[in-house]
Every structure is written in structure tokens, then in C-alpha cells.
Amino acid sequence: MGYAQLVIGPAGSGKSTYCSSLYRHCETMQRSIHIPTRDYLITNSSGWEIRELINLDDVMEELGLGPNGGLMYCMEHLEDNLDDWLTEELDNYLDDDYLVFDCPGQIELFSHVPVLRKFVEHLKHKNFNVCGVYLLDSQFMTDVTKFNSGCMASLSAMIQLELPHVNILSKMDLVTNKRDVEDFLNPEPQFLLSELDQRMAPQFAKLNKSLIELVDGFSMVSFLPLDLRKESRYSLSLSLIDREYTADEGEELKG
């Protein structure tokens, strides 16, 4: 059994920083971990030579696409070639290896484009225990409307990937007043609803209620605050993910 984290989240939420800090943490613990570069899906400079498969710069130039269109094209190409390419790459890893995938931040990839889901299926097929790690910038936690939108994006990733899911709140060192975020770490539904009602026009009251019920019902709004100056959270995220999950345990982790 191998282990893998799929690190996802919006652009700029701190995925690469999390991955490199996790790598340093594992080095200190003398634990082996492999982090194919962020660009492994497009142009890999170390380890996985996907450049042979497709190159984002070439795609943009030859097809006249911008970075987003180019990335989506590359992803579709990757999807078509997952069987051959990924299966072969995964054969290079041993039973206890731990892989961390730093995914691109395009929201389409974890909301509706199927490539990451297929990627996960391949990992599982090769006997990897996979977990989704969703990073959200702590700035989302200071305002109920931003918090709600962060939760919706995280929920959509959970639904799309169907993985045990850990939410991590990044950039906690930038939060000057920790009390600003405390209300959102284990939020009371009533508190969220009254805050939301105050912010929105009265005609949104029913929608607000449904949204808060949804967030509360999935109990997926627990975020682990992560301060890069403190390493304990990395140990926690590693140990959560190390475990073998049953469906029920996956549910527990979301809570």
C-alpha cells in the first residue's frame, strides 16, 4: 500500500508552499516523501518526464491558446494518456512510498473536469491510499460570504473527487487577530446564518438558510489552521492521511 495526497485549492492559496514545507518537515523526520513538481502534469523538470507527453508552452504557441486554455488542452491530453503513462510511472514506486501531488489551481480541475478524478482512480488501482488536501487562504475566514464561497468550492472538490478530505487553512501567520477566524473554525450554524442574513438583501433569506444547512449537514467546514512556523500540523496531516480509510472513517475526517 502506497500513500498519496492530492493538494488542491484555488490559485495562490499556498499549495506549493505547503508542499515544500511538508517536504522539509519529512526530511527532518527522516521520512521518505516524493513530491513530483507542480508542473508534473505539464512540464516536469524532475522525476516524471511528462514533457515527452505534452508541453504547455508548445500547446500555447501552436494552438494560439492562453495559459488557461492551454492547460485545459494539456489536461485533456493527459486524460487520454493516463493509462499508459501513469501506470508506468507508478511502477517506479514502492509499497510504502508517499507521494504528494501539487495540483494546478484552476478551479475547473476540481469542480467538473474529470482528469483529476481519473488520476485518483489510477492511483487507487495501483493500491495507493489517496487523500484530498484542500487549502484555503485564511483571508476567507474573516467574512461570512467569503467563508461560504470557500466552503462551496471545497465541497465541490469533495464531491468531484470522492476522497477522504482534509481542509487546511493556510497563511495563518498573516492573521493578526486570531479571534477574527475563531468563529469560523467550528462555526455555529445560527451564527453563520445571522451573519449572512445581515450581509445579504432580504430576498436571499431562503437561499442563505439552505446554504448554511448544506454546509452544516456535510460537517465539512472544519479547517485545520496551518501556521508555517509551527510544524505540528504537518504531523497531523501526515498521520490523518497515513491511516487506511473505510468509508465511515472518511466521513469522520470531514467532520
Ligand SMILES: Nc1nc2c(ncn2[C@@H]2O[C@H](COP(=O)(O)OP(=O)(O)OP(=O)(O)O)[C@@H](O)[C@H]2O)c(=O)[nH]1
Ligand atoms: N505569509 C505566508 N505566505 C504564504 C504562505 N503560504 C503561501 N504564501 C505566499 O502566497 C503566495 C502563493 O503561494 P503558493 O504556494 O505559490 O500558492 P499556490 O496555491 O501554489 O499558487 P498557484 O500556483 O497560483 O496555484 C506566495 O507568495 C507565497 O509565498 C503562508 O503560510 N504564509
